[in-house]
Amino acid sequence: MNVIDALLARRSVSPRVVRDPGPNDAELNLILSAGARAADHGRMRPWRFILVQGAARVRLGEVFAACRRRRDPTANDAEIDKERAKPLRAPLVIAVAAHVVAGHATVRAVDQVHAAAAAAQNILLACFALGFGAMWLTGSNAHDPNVKRALGLAATDEIVGFLYVGSIDAPPEPLPVEDLAANVVEWTGPA
Numbered sequence: 740m741n742v743i744d745a746l747l748a749r750r751s752v753s754p755r756v757v758r759d760p761g762p763n764d765a766e767l768n769l770i771l772s773a774g775a776r777a778a779d780h781g782r783m784r785p786w787r788f789i790l791v792q793g794a795a796r797v798r799l800g801e802v803f804a805a806c807r808r809r810r811d812p813t814a815n816d817a818e819i820d821k822e823r824a825k826p827l828r829a830p831l832v833i834a835v836a837a838h839v840v841a842g843h844a845t846v847r848a849v850d851q852v853h854a855a856a857a858a859a860q861n862i863l864l865a866c867f868a869l870g871f872g873a874m875w876l877t878g879s880n881a882h883d884p885n886v887k888r889a890l891g892l893a894a895t896d897e898i899v900g901f902l903y904v905g906s907i908d909a910p911p912e913p914l915p916v917e918d919l920a921a922n923v924v925e926w927t928g929p930a
């Protein structure tokens with residue numbers, strides 16, 4: 740697929756819709772390699788791609804459930820069960836994180852997080868180009884220090900998102916071309 744076509748046509752596919760199988764090893768290698776070609780201030784390679792597949796998704800669900808209970812002791816059983824089921828919605832969950840080096844001489848923490856986010860977007864595009872459905876989700880789990888710890892991340896790292904990836908029966912319907920008027924200005928000098 741032509742890169743411009745992919746950029747213009749990519750859409751998210753809800754994890755409710757995707758199914759087995761996930762990408763095979765060769766496809767996953769392409770997808771992650773595309774992620775690792777993201778723009779990267781200082782070539783710090785701040786991204787971490789944590790792959791969760793098969794039975795590990797059950798264990799991640801247990802982490803989500805336990806962390807939800809800790810965050811929200813009043814959550815009812817249905818809410819906890821929903822957390823537990825989240826990772827099981829897709830055959831592959833990629834937790835994309837930024838390993839943040841604080842106090843770097845030239846590259847601010849925010850640039851390191853942005854590089855990891857750029858990697859996540861590259862991964863979504865590669866999934867789309869290879870015919871997989873994918874969606875980037877965060878929610879409270881992405882910002883929970885106990886989830887970070889369970890994923891082997893440091894407290895200073897940032898989870899930029901959970902990318903849910905799986906097969907789809909048909910490519911998503913294309914969306915209309917974006918109206919740029921509200922978001923684009925031509926700057927000609929100080930206001």
Ligand SMILES: Cc1cc2nc3c(=O)[nH]c(=O)nc-3n(C[C@H](O)[C@H](O)[C@H](O)COP(=O)(O)O)c2cc1C
Binds near residue numbers: 749874
């Ligand atoms: C950083 C980030 C976090 C997101 N987190 C969520 C989320 O937790 N829940 C959700 O429904 N959509 C979330 N989204 C939005 C979806 O991934 C998706 O982009 C949106 O539904 C629009 O669909 P599209 O990608 O087809 O344009 C997030 C997007 C980004 C960039």
